[in-house]
Amino acid sequence: MRMRNPLRSEAEAYRLLWVVVGGAIVIVVCALIYKWLGVAAAVVWFAGFIWWLTHDPLPGVSKDPPKPVVSGTPAGKHRILVIAPPGTDAVSVPDGAEVLVVVPALASKLEAATGAVDDRRADAEETAAALGAKLGARAEVGADNAALAAEDALRVFGADEVLVAGDDGMVDEIRERVAIPVSRA
Amino acid sequence: MSAAAHAEAHDHHEHHGPPAPHYSSRIKPEVLGMYLFIASEIMLFGSFFTAYFFVRIVNGTPWPTPPYHLPVFVAAINTAILMTSSATMHWATVSIKKGNVWGMRAGLVLTFLMGLSFLISQIFEYLRAGFNTSDGAFPTIFFTLTGLHGCHVFVGLTILLFMTIRAFRGHFSAEHHHGVEIGGIYWHFVDVMWIVVFATVYIL
Numbered sequence: 001m002r003m004r005n006p007l008r009s010e011a012e013a014y015r016l017l018w019v020v021v022g023g024a025i026v027i028v029v030c031a032l033i034y035k036w037l038g039v040a041a042a043v044v045w046f047a048g049f050i051w052w053l054t055h056d057p058l059p060g061v062s063k064d065p066p067k068p069v070v071s072g073t074p075a076g077k078h079r080i081l082v083i084a085p086p087g088t089d090a091v092s093v094p095d096g097a098e099v100l101v102v103v104p105a106l107a108s109k110l111e112a113a114t115g116a117v118d119d120r121r122a123d124a125e126e127t128a129a130a131l132g133a134k135l136g137a138r139a140e141v142g143a144d145n146a147a148l149a150a151e152d153a154l155r156v157f158g159a160d161e162v163l164v165a166g167d168d169g170m171v172d173e174i175r176e177r178v179a180i181p182v183s184r185a
Numbered sequence: 186m187s188a189a190a191h192a193e194a195h196d197h198h199e200h201h202g203p204p205a206p207h208y209s210s211r212i213k214p215e216v217l218g219m220y221l222f223i224a225s226e227i228m229l230f231g232s233f234f235t236a237y238f239f240v241r242i243v244n245g246t247p248w249p250t251p252p253y254h255l256p257v258f259v260a261a262i263n264t265a266i267l268m269t270s271s272a273t274m275h276w277a278t279v280s281i282k283k284g285n286v287w288g289m290r291a292g293l294v295l296t297f298l299m300g301l302s303f304l305i306s307q308i309f310e311y312l313r314a315g316f317n318t319s320d321g322a323f324p325t326i327f328f329t330l331t332g333l334h335g336c337h338v339f340v341g342l343t344i345l346l347f348m349t350i351r352a353f354r355g356h357f358s359a360e361h362h363h364g365v366e367i368g369g370i371y372w373h374f375v376d377v378m379w380i381v382v383f384a385t386v387y388i389l
Contacts, residue, residue: 010369118361
């Protein structure tokens with residue numbers, strides 16, 4: 001079911017607050033006039049609230065899950081997922097392969113816990129743009145953990161192998177999470 | 186692309202690479218996270234509201250039980266403070282989206298101060314209530330419901346403190362303000378819960 005998520009963004013949450021304030025005022029006033037009128041107002045308000053949640057979702061709030069990427073590569077060619085940490089200058093990939101570059105927005109535990117990931121995402125975006133231009137490939141920013149970023153990417157990009165431009169630890173971490181060949185770029 | 190070309194392309198890509206992912210059982214992570222959060226909060230507050238309605242409706246206990254009184258006026262002032270703090274929180278978010286860093290900083294500081302005022306006021310309300318948790322079902326429900334909300338306010342203030350420090354250290358910009366957005370969502374959610382608590386516990 002397509003639903004409005006009332007806590008999807010700060011603006012939506014703020015709107016929810018005033019919807020609740022309005023509902024509370026109506027219910028309280030009705031209840032102070034006559035107890036069962038308050039109950040009726042509460043029932044009507046909840047029905048209206050459910051209707052509000054299920055109708056007219058904001059653009060982008062309840063999109064369908066992303067569709068798998070359909071490859072334009074002729075059969076027999078390789079598809080490679082490249083996991084490159086932020087700051088990676090260059091990656092060597094075989095000629096003729098279809099490549100997806102994912103740059104995980106690696107963040108420390110403290111940064112992740114405090115939500116201070118904006119700078120990490122900006123670094124990752126910069127690296128992704130540079131690598132994408134160099135390789136002539138699609139490049140994206142991934143999760144704040146390399147293995148999770150690889151796992152997410154493989155859900156929509158059916159790669160034949162994963163090349164990792166990080167250290168051995170990152171390679172081992174990804175190898176433990178995915179079932180296709182993983183090697184260092 | 187013509188129908189023939191499309192069919193040819195389809196034939197070319199059949200059975201190439203691993204099977205396509207199966208989405209029928211997969212919910213988008215952010216949606217699932219929000220569902221779990223809302224569900225956990227509904228269960229948490231719901232359990233306390235169940236106790237509240239049980240005491241008031243099933244047991245028929247007068248609310249507040251004589252000779253106790255609830256400081257409705259002070260709570261109303263507190264409600265106004267909390268609603269205003271939501272407005273300043275929204276102002277902070279709107280400001281940073283427009284690149285107005287000082288607007289965001291002012292909004293966050295005001296929100297934090299108003300949240301702190303709410304919490305301090307609630308502590309004084311507890312001290313002057315004239316009853317304690319051991320005085321029966323009514324005080325127990327009153328303290329647990331308002332105390333649970335107070336805990337949420339405390340968590341919100343901690344988040345706001347982090348946000349404010351980061352705001353003054355220049356971590357947020359018009360392009361990157363995820364931290365303000367997330368903290369704002371939590372703060373508004375806490376205020377929504379207060380409206381429900383205030384209406385049921387103090388007014389009705």
